[in-house]
Amino acid sequence: MAFDKMELRDIEVWDGNFAAAQAMRQVQIDVVAAYPITPSTPIVEGYAKFLADGYVEGEFVMVESEHAAMSGCIGAAAAGGRVATATSSQGFALMVETLYQSSGMRLPIVLNVVNRALAAPLNVNGDHSDMYLGRDSGWIQLDAYSPQEAYDLNFIAFKVSEDHDVRLPCMVHQDGFMTSHTAQGVKTFTDEVAYDFVGEYKPMNDMLDLDHPVTHGVQTEEDWHFEHKARQHNDLMTKVMPKIQEVFDAFEELSGRKYNIVEQYDMDDADVAVVCMGTSVETAREVAKEMRAEGIKAGVVGIRVLRPYPFAQIIEALKDIKSIAALDRSSPNGAPGMLFNELAGALYNTDSKATLSGYVYGLGGRDLTKAHLTDLYKELQANADAGKVLTPLQQFIGVRGPKLTFL
Amino acid sequence: MSEIKKIKNLKEFSTSADRFEGANLLCPGCAHSIIVREVLNATNDDLILSAATGCLEVCTAVYPYTSWDASWIHIGFENGSTAVAGAEAMHKALKRKGRLKQDRDPKFVSFAGDGASYDIGFQWISGCFERGHNMMHVVLDNEVYANTGGQRSSSTPIGSSATTSPAGRISYGEKKNKKDMLAIMAAHGSPYVAQVAPNKWKNMIKAIQHGFEAEGPVFINAMSACTTEWKFAPEDTIAISDLATDSLVFPLYEIIDGQKLNITYRPKNVVPVEEYLAAQGRFKHLFKDQYKYLIKEWQERVDQKWDYLQRREEASV
Amino acid sequence: MENNGWSEFEIGAMLRSFEGPATNIATTHTEDRNYSASNSFTASVADWRIEKPVFNKDYCIDCQFCWIYCPDMSIISRDKKMIGVDMDHCKGCGICVEVCPTNPKSLLMFQEQHDDEVALAEWPEKETKEK
Numbered sequence: 103m104a105f106d107k108m109e110l111r112d113i114e115v116w117d118g119n120f121a122a123a124q125a126m127r128q129v130q131i132d133v134v135a136a137y138p139i140t141p142s143t144p145i146v147e148g149y150a151k152f153l154a155d156g157y158v159e160g161e162f163v164m165v166e167s168e169h170a171a172m173s174g175c176i177g178a179a180a181a182g183g184r185v186a187t188a189t190s191s192q193g194f195a196l197m198v199e200t201l202y203q204s205s206g207m208r209l210p211i212v213l214n215v216v217n218r219a220l221a222a223p224l225n226v227n228g229d230h231s232d233m234y235l236g237r238d239s240g241w242i243q244l245d246a247y248s249p250q251e252a253y254d255l256n257f258i259a260f261k262v263s264e265d266h267d268v269r270l271p272c273m274v275h276q277d278g279f280m281t282s283h284t285a286q287g288v289k290t291f292t293d294e295v296a297y298d299f300v301g302e303y304k305p306m307n308d309m310l311d312l313d314h315p316v317t318h319g320v321q322t323e324e325d326w327h328f329e330h331k332a333r334q335h336n337d338l339m340t341k342v343m344p345k346i347q348e349v350f351d352a353f354e355e356l357s358g359r360k361y362n363i364v365e366q367y368d369m370d371d372a373d374v375a376v377v378c379m380g381t382s383v384e385t386a387r388e389v390a391k392e393m394r395a396e397g398i399k400a401g402v403v404g405i406r407v408l409r410p411y412p413f414a415q416i417i418e419a420l421k422d423i424k425s426i427a428a429l430d431r432s433s434p435n436g437a438p439g440m441l442f443n444e445l446a447g448a449l450y451n452t453d454s455k456a457t458l459s460g461y462v463y464g465l466g467g468r469d470l471t472k473a474h475l476t477d478l479y480k481e482l483q484a485n486a487d488a489g490k491v492l493t494p495l496q497q498f499i500g501v502r503g504p505k506l507t508f509l
Numbered sequence: 510m511s512e513i514k515k516i517k518n519l520k521e522f523s524t525s526a527d528r529f530e531g532a533n534l535l536c537p538g539c540a541h542s543i544i545v546r547e548v549l550n551a552t553n554d555d556l557i558l559s560a561a562t563g564c565l566e567v568c569t570a571v572y573p574y575t576s577w578d579a580s581w582i583h584i585g586f587e588n589g590s591t592a593v594a595g596a597e598a599m600h601k602a603l604k605r606k607g608r609l610k611q612d613r614d615p616k617f618v619s620f621a622g623d624g625a626s627y628d629i630g631f632q633w634i635s636g637c638f639e640r641g642h643n644m645m646h647v648v649l650d651n652e653v654y655a656n657t658g659g660q661r662s663s664s665t666p667i668g669s670s671a672t673t674s675p676a677g678r679i680s681y682g683e684k685k686n687k688k689d690m691l692a693i694m695a696a697h698g699s700p701y702v703a704q705v706a707p708n709k710w711k712n713m714i715k716a717i718q719h720g721f722e723a724e725g726p727v728f729i730n731a732m733s734a735c736t737t738e739w740k741f742a743p744e745d746t747i748a749i750s751d752l753a754t755d756s757l758v759f760p761l762y763e764i765i766d767g768q769k770l771n772i773t774y775r776p777k778n779v780v781p782v783e784e785y786l787a788a789q790g791r792f793k794h795l796f797k798d799q800y801k802y803l804i805k806e807w808q809e810r811v812d813q814k815w816d817y818l819q820r821r822e823e824a825s826v
Numbered sequence: 827m828e829n830n831g832w833s834e835f836e837i838g839a840m841l842r843s844f845e846g847p848a849t850n851i852a853t854t855h856t857e858d859r860n861y862s863a864s865n866s867f868t869a870s871v872a873d874w875r876i877e878k879p880v881f882n883k884d885y886c887i888d889c890q891f892c893w894i895y896c897p898d899m900s901i902i903s904r905d906k907k908m909i910g911v912d913m914d915h916c917k918g919c920g921i922c923v924e925v926c927p928t929n930p931k932s933l934l935m936f937q938e939q940h941d942d943e944v945a946l947a948e949w950p951e952k953e954t955k956e957k
Binding site for chain 3: 517519520521522524525526527528529530531532533534535537538539540541542543546547551553555569570572573574575576577578579679707708710733736743744745746747748
């Protein structure tokens with residue numbers, strides 16, 4: 103069966119979902135096993151339409167649940183070929199068992215996660231609860247803030263994940279609706295350039311090498327389990343970041359678009375900084391510029407690579423900052439926010455004298471407004487001036503009712 | 510399509526070279542292994558295998574050892590069928606793209622217990638069958654969660670004492686009848702479903718070979734007499750299996766294309782169900798006066814099912 | 827593979843059945859296979875046994891019932907002949923003895939420590955069926 107190349111304009115107007123679907127088409131995935139769920143559904147639909155129109159040569163397996171989607175991806179990846187899927191929220195939660203299995207089996211699978219809140223109560227809109235749920239699963243997690251980035255990071259994800267020194271699955275996150283359903287200009291690659299960047303899939307320990315039978319998914323008990331988990335952690339800690347940097351560099355050379363493990367905006371001379379992820383980064387960048395007009399040296403740090411956690415890069419980015427805000431878009435449910443904890447963990451043994459305060463925002467798709475961020479930067483400046491946090495350490499912003507603060 | 514392996518008789522069959530290895534950790538006398546051997550030895554083609562979490566899986570791939578001489582994968586309890594379906598999809602894709610390392614067509618087989626098939630893995634199997642993957646799902650049906658110590662599954666028959674449906678002072682054990690998986694899988698339109706038992710090896714090999722030749726998802730329910738949970742001596746595995754097939758508690762039949770039912774084994778001398786029950790510790794309590802009526806009910810149920818199967822066969826439906 | 831450290835094994839806890847390529851395994855018997863150290867064939871469960879089967883070839887008719895019903899791939903048959911029991915992999919379940927149709931049986935269970943030669947010397951006579 104032949105398949106056709108698709109002619110793209112240099113700049114297409116795509117939303118994040120379609121950008122991801124186009125990237126999946128261009129890397130010529132061998133097997134996509136998928137199940138639709140809002141707001142990632144259009145990725146799966148887009149891919150299905152490419153198949154129906156003859157632009158895809160691989161297998162598309164429309165399974166009966168997200169758990170089966172990842173299970174099918176694991177079987178296909180172990181068999182030996184390029185594999186990807188997409189999901190969100192409840193579907194992601196249903197996949198969790200298999201997320202640990204795929205990473206533990208060291209199978210390169212790319213999962214587009216269109217971030218959405220987790221029930222209950224049920225909610226279809228974007229927050230980072232599902233992204234946070236995946237953070238201990240042993241996957242690489244890349245975060246896109248725009249349709250362009252959703253497109254670009256897919257190529258980077260395949261190239262990193264499939265590298266034989268890495269062999270770890272990779273999620274590409276984007277915010278539900280705010281990115282996934284918002285059309286913007288996306289600079290495209292031709293099909294040839296896109297495929298050549300990622301390259302042909304190189305099998306490893308593949309079940310379909312019939313002359314070299316392999317066993318995948320063994321049992322290890324107290325005598326072996328720790329060593330295997332240690333190996334996986336070691337590889338995440340030591341092998342993945344250099345590979346990501348290498349691929350970021352190659353990507354910049356190809357496209358002129360530069361990605362960083364930790365993104366920094368207006369950080370060179372900043373006194374105060376907001377650390378956040380997803381579409382909030384763009385909002386914060388705009389507000390930071392406005393704050394500078396008011397004399398506050400405001401900067402923004404965006405986490406591009408959430409896992410492995412960019413410990414050293416975070417320390418470097420925040421080393422001269424006086425006052426830091428960690429913005430968590432997921433209910434910590436009885437704890438400080440994840441970013442708050444992880445920034446604190448990174449900075450604790452350094453010379454940083456920065457104050458650190460946590461904010462929980464945007465749950466279930468609630469807007470983070472420029473006004474929220476303006477107030478927030480002013481609080482940071484006050485903290486910087488006082489040399490201590492003047493507010494409670496955890497504040498909820500944008501929620502109705504009496505002001506909600508803890509710690 | 511590759512040639513069907515010729516197995517005229519047991520002597521000829523015994524020239525097979527097993528692709529399943531010893532020093533696995535299955536109990537002495539476990540029928541799982543006998544079933545696996547008969548399935549694997551029914552073909553000389555390449556195999557891509559999976560196992561759901563369960564006795565077979567935890568006993569054959571405990572690091573740093575594997576007992577499998579063909580590529581094998583385990584993911585979890587519920588998704589062994591989908592694991593093999595994913596591999597089958599990859600084979601199709603790579604074949605189409607001309608990227609197979611060896612241009613051969615392996616058989617795709619998933620093994621799972623009754624718990625992993627009738628209960629927790631039911632949805633995954635249903636999905637695989639609806640989608641029509643070219644694969645065989647083999648249930649190692651020992652009618653209980655044996656790996657975790659004998660809890661009831663939806664394959665556990667009435668009156669069996671399982672750890673979560675124990676017989677006691679006021680209970681005769683499991684209250685629900687065994688789920689009719691063959692009917693359910695036939696209703697998926699599967700080209701071939703069959704109930705087999707390893708003691709009737711020739712019958713079983715025929716069914717497995719029929720299944721391997723079929724295009725699409727094939728369902729095999731293989732009775733696996735469990736020395737540990739059925740509570741009989743390890744050397745009696747085949748004798749107990751004979752009682753099961755010859756009492757018609759475990760009738761052997763096939764359904765072709767979801768429609769045509771054939772009985773594939775008719776015992777020369779039908780054994781009373783009571784003999785089958787009496788040979789196993791899990792039914793011991795049924796022989797107390799208060800529960801003896803259940804033995805009579807068992808016999809009636811078995812007679813009714815046999816009658817039903819015969820009528821369907823006769824009517825060719 | 828005994829107790830290797832975390833850096834000394836294949837990622838993903840993957841195991842190989844054989845060393846090097848293994849073609850036509852379905853028609854290659856154990857003695858001609860190049861098993862890897864991680865194939866359980868290289869291990870033994872002999873210490874599971876309390877009783878062991880002893881094979882008396884004088885009475886064997888090569889029916890292969892023991893071969894087909896052995897759960898542990900431990901009945902060694904070559905060229906349609908039963909040639910012995912693989913004592914590394916036999917767990918001593920006794921199925922082979924139960925299914926043996928000859929009279930007297932060609933396989934009998936003995937205590938693990940019992941001497942094979944003595945066992946063969948003590949082999950029972952043909953049983954006459956009482957009607």
